[in-house]
Amino acid sequence: MIRCFSPHSFLSSAVIFPLGRNTLQSSAVCKVHSVLVFGIWVRARIAVGASSMAGLVCSKSGMEQVLLENEVQQVKLLDSVNDDFGGVIVELSEAMDLKVFASMLKASIALWRSQGKRGVWIKVPIQLVNLVEAAVKEGFWFHHAEPKYLMLAFWIPEGSHTLPANASHRVSIGAFVMNKKREVLVVQEKCGIFRGTGIWKLPTGAVDEGEDICAGAIREVKEETAIDTEFVEVLAFWQSHKSFFGKSDLFFVCMLRPLSFDIQKQESEIEDAQWMPWDDYVAQPFVQKHELSKQLVDICKAKEDETYFGFSPVPIASKLPDQKSFLYLNDRDLEGSEV
Amino acid sequence: MIRCFSPHSFLSSAVIFPLGRNTLQSSAVCKVHSVLVFGIWVRARIAVGASSMAGLVCSKSGMEQVLLENEVQQVKLLDSVNDDFGGVIVELSEAMDLKVFASMLKASIALWRSQGKRGVWIKVPIQLVNLVEAAVKEGFWFHHAEPKYLMLAFWIPEGSHTLPANASHRVSIGAFVMNKKREVLVVQEKCGIFRGTGIWKLPTGAVDEGEDICAGAIREVKEETAIDTEFVEVLAFWQSHKSFFGKSDLFFVCMLRPLSFDIQKQESEIEDAQWMPWDDYVAQPFVQKHELSKQLVDICKAKEDETYFGFSPVPIASKLPDQKSFLYLNDRDLEGSEV
Numbered sequence: 001m002i003r004c005f006s007p008h009s010f011l012s013s014a015v016i017f018p019l020g021r022n023t024l025q026s027s028a029v030c031k032v033h034s035v036l037v038f039g040i041w042v043r044a045r046i047a048v049g050a051s052s053m054a055g056l057v058c059s060k061s062g063m064e065q066v067l068l069e070n071e072v073q074q075v076k077l078l079d080s081v082n083d084d085f086g087g088v089i090v091e092l093s094e095a096m097d098l099k100v101f102a103s104m105l106k107a108s109i110a111l112w113r114s115q116g117k118r119g120v121w122i123k124v125p126i127q128l129v130n131l132v133e134a135a136v137k138e139g140f141w142f143h144h145a146e147p148k149y150l151m152l153a154f155w156i157p158e159g160s161h162t163l164p165a166n167a168s169h170r171v172s173i174g175a176f177v178m179n180k181k182r183e184v185l186v187v188q189e190k191c192g193i194f195r196g197t198g199i200w201k202l203p204t205g206a207v208d209e210g211e212d213i214c215a216g217a218i219r220e221v222k223e224e225t226a227i228d229t230e231f232v233e234v235l236a237f238w239q240s241h242k243s244f245f246g247k248s249d250l251f252f253v254c255m256l257r258p259l260s261f262d263i264q265k266q267e268s269e270i271e272d273a274q275w276m277p278w279d280d281y282v283a284q285p286f287v288q289k290h291e292l293s294k295q296l297v298d299i300c301k302a303k304e305d306e307t308y309f310g311f312s313p314v315p316i317a318s319k320l321p322d323q324k325s326f327l328y329l330n331d332r333d334l335e336g337s338e339v
Numbered sequence: 340m341i342r343c344f345s346p347h348s349f350l351s352s353a354v355i356f357p358l359g360r361n362t363l364q365s366s367a368v369c370k371v372h373s374v375l376v377f378g379i380w381v382r383a384r385i386a387v388g389a390s391s392m393a394g395l396v397c398s399k400s401g402m403e404q405v406l407l408e409n410e411v412q413q414v415k416l417l418d419s420v421n422d423d424f425g426g427v428i429v430e431l432s433e434a435m436d437l438k439v440f441a442s443m444l445k446a447s448i449a450l451w452r453s454q455g456k457r458g459v460w461i462k463v464p465i466q467l468v469n470l471v472e473a474a475v476k477e478g479f480w481f482h483h484a485e486p487k488y489l490m491l492a493f494w495i496p497e498g499s500h501t502l503p504a505n506a507s508h509r510v511s512i513g514a515f516v517m518n519k520k521r522e523v524l525v526v527q528e529k530c531g532i533f534r535g536t537g538i539w540k541l542p543t544g545a546v547d548e549g550e551d552i553c554a555g556a557i558r559e560v561k562e563e564t565a566i567d568t569e570f571v572e573v574l575a576f577w578q579s580h581k582s583f584f585g586k587s588d589l590f591f592v593c594m595l596r597p598l599s600f601d602i603q604k605q606e607s608e609i610e611d612a613q614w615m616p617w618d619d620y621v622a623q624p625f626v627q628k629h630e631l632s633k634q635l636v637d638i639c640k641a642k643e644d645e646t647y648f649g650f651s652p653v654p655i656a657s658k659l660p661d662q663k664s665f666l667y668l669n670d671r672d673l674e675g676s677e678v
């Protein structure tokens with residue numbers, strides 16, 4: 001699936017009969033159309049610019065005349081902006097009566113349908129949560145949520161929607177930091193599955209939203225142990241599923257070079273931290289017993305022996321202003337090639 | 340941050356005075372406590388087992404006697420299960436009156452607070468969306484949502500919560516598939532930013548939730564072009580931020596070996612598809628103009644010249660039954676080392 005919407009036929013589920021009555025409103029030219037919406041005939045004034053259907057101006061906060069079962073009502077429309085995929089986005093910001101919202105939503109959907117719109121997004125701030133029920137009754141579903149808002153989605157054309165999926169992964173790092181005495185930086189955690197087990201493990205943590213993997217690894221090591229580091233490479237990674245509310249986890253094993261050596265453990269999360277002789281770390285029954293741990297030990301050892309090359313971050317231009325992204329690649333092999 | 344909760348002090352925001360009146364209910368021993376909740380004194384019968392606070396049995400669907408401003412009410416508690424981090428999880432499944440739910444929630448929070456619980460999760464199926472408002476009024480916030488449910492979260496102890504963050508990334512792939520004539524498999528898309536540009540690009544797509552990267556790459560190539568492939572390597576990857584409702588994207592450039600050669604393009608998303616001479620692909624102004632495209636061309640060429648090694652997927656045991664996970668590593672270097 002391409003990360004965009006598939007084309008669907010225009011007006012597949014709405015039938016429009018332009019009645020030809022022009023009215024002037026909010027400096028935009030409107031026409032009254034009869035629209036079949038959810039089995040009910042609705043008359044709505046629809047914005048038309050120089051070319052038919054081109055203008056959305058008069059639907060923005062405009063009053064629309066809707067004939068619903070022979071009853072004439074003035075229904076305000078929801079403010080919306082067009083997205084890049086033939087759909088519309090509504091951001092609710094002002095409190096309103098539930099019934100008023102329900103009417104506005106019905107009329108807005110009728111208009112969007114008549115205009116051949118596809119996906120509809122409504123972003124509801126948490127303080128307007130009382131409006132969510134009305135949207136769900138109209139057929140909206142939950143797309144995603146963040147602490148302060150809920151994003152609702154709706155698909156106007158017939159057939160399955162092609163709206164992009166919600167975020168599916170968390171990204172985590174494990175940090176391999178070794179000093180020149182071949183001692184590795186390890187911690188014991190105060191909580192989680194390793195709590196109280198006595199197991200010494202590499203510092204690990206979740207990469208923050210919007211944070212680069214290399215920056216997240218440096219931050220986690222600093223937070224847990226106060227050790228400053230320089231990022232060297234991604235040595236390996238793995239993906240695990242159903243690890244968190246049905247979501248997946250991408251775990252990057254990173255090598256970092258220490259720039260300081262005095263450990264100060266994080267009081268809130270870390271029971272203890274130390275520079276541990278590599279052989280003692282490897283000899284732990286937990287490390288020896290688990291296939292994955294053993295494989296990581298092999299990789300880290302090969303790296304220390306300078307026979308292994310992972311993916312180094314190379315800065316590249318970012319679409320965000322004044323920022324760099326990172327392309328992670330095998331830079332030894334690339335430099336050595338004849339490209 | 341470790342991916343778990345930090346320890347907080349027990350009962351930091353609730354004051355409890357055991358009144359010593361024992362009652363027997365649902366085969367569990369309960370005590371009546373006075374609890375200061377949101378500034379209001381509440382008396383609630385709290386389950387106690389052999390050791391104080393150990394039993395949650397009688398709070399599960401039990402009737403609790405709550406004295407609220409001298410008015411005696413029988414308030415049912417919400418069904419809950421303990422999580423691994425000192426919190427509780429409620430899964431709503433049955434329709435109920437809004438006021439009844441609000442009372443149950445208040446009483447349940449009082450109990451959980453008295454028991455030193457930390458995070459509270461409430462999973463609300465979309466058909467019970469009318470209950471969300473009551474929870475938000477009690478201080479719950481949106482944690483995440485999927486099409487059919489909304490997850491609400493609440494933190495009982497004082498101070499900042501340490502609940503894990505919502506999923507932060509989408510995972511995508513780009514597929515480099517070359518045949519023995521040094522022709523590369525390319526497509527033109529019907530929608531998205533490349534629509535109508537005439538640019539020939541590598542097949543790309545989003546990895547489905549719960550899908551391995553290597554499986555996702557094979558699936559996307561098959562869907563878009565009907566070409567069967569075998570996964571070889573991850574050649575490089577990059578991370579971009581704010582790419583989708585504030586979330587990040589992890590894009591893996593993958594090399595796949597073709598196992599079939601007759602192209603049948605996907606009608607819904609692909610305008611055209613072909614095996615294109617590598618030099619023609621590289622010569623496209625779009626490829627030459629963009630730093631990232633040029634770097635990927637260098638990597639793909641180096642790979643074709645067999646001088647570049649990326650990360651190959653090695654099957655490892657998964658925590659899911661009857662499944663394998665994949666550890667992606669530089670297997671040439673690892674095999675060549677003396678480990």
